[in-house]
Amino acid sequence: MHFTKGGGSLGNSGSVGFLFNRVGEFKIKNKGQDLEELELELIDFGLEEVGEDSEGNIIIRAAFAEFGNMAKALDDKGIEVISSELKRIPTTTVELNDEQAKEVLELVDRLEQDDDVQQVFYNLK
Numbered sequence: 001m002h003f004t005k006g007g008g009s010l011g012n013s014g015s016v017g018f019l020f021n022r023v024g025e026f027k028i029k030n031k032g033q034d035l036e037e038l039e040l041e042l043i044d045f046g047l048e049e050v051g052e053d054s055e056g057n058i059i060i061r062a063a064f065a066e067f068g069n070m071a072k073a074l075d076d077k078g079i080e081v082i083s084s085e086l087k088r089i090p091t092t093t094v095e096l097n098d099e100q101a102k103e104v105l106e107l108v109d110r111l112e113q114d115d116d117v118q119q120v121f122y123n124l125k
Contacts, residue, residue, distance in 0.1 A: 020088035020121060023048060024067030026060040026074060027082040033058065045073035057082060061089075090123035 030052065038058070039050050046066020053059050062070035067086060074081055096104065104124055111120045 019092065019123060020090055022064035023087055023089055024062045024064060024070055024084065025087045026062070026070060026084045027053070028058045028060065028074070028079055029082060030056050030058050041077065042070065042073060045069045088121040090121070093123050093125035095125040 024046075035050055035052075035058070038060075039047060042050070042060065042062075046062040046069050047060065048063055049061045051059050060070065060074075064086065067084075071081070071084060101124060104122065108120050108122060111117050
């Protein structure tokens with residue numbers, strides 16, 4: 001991560017990279033699949049974890065280096081992927097009071113609105 005503003009640097013490339021794990025995340029529809037069985041089917045393709053989101057969809061996380069293998073495995077098994085992306089998951093989280101959290105989320109919102117920003121990752125609990 002590297003930010004520049006008016007010629008000044010706010011961080012070197014990779015300066016906070018150790019705070020996040022890079023993973024490939026796939027979202028699929030939950031069609032009554034047995035999560036344990038799905039886990040066993042996908043473990044050889046880089047699966048790190050499987051679970052459900054708040055909407056009931058299944059979330060599959062694979063090692064970053066196994067993103068392509070997992071995508072191919074899901075396709076070969078005829079599993080329709082709703083979305084797939086490379087993500088950074090925080091290794092530790094920080095809890096802030098309501099006022100501080102509001103300020104951070106406002107900053108994140110402003111960053112996400114910038115056309116030059118592709119993704120914003122943070123470790124707010």
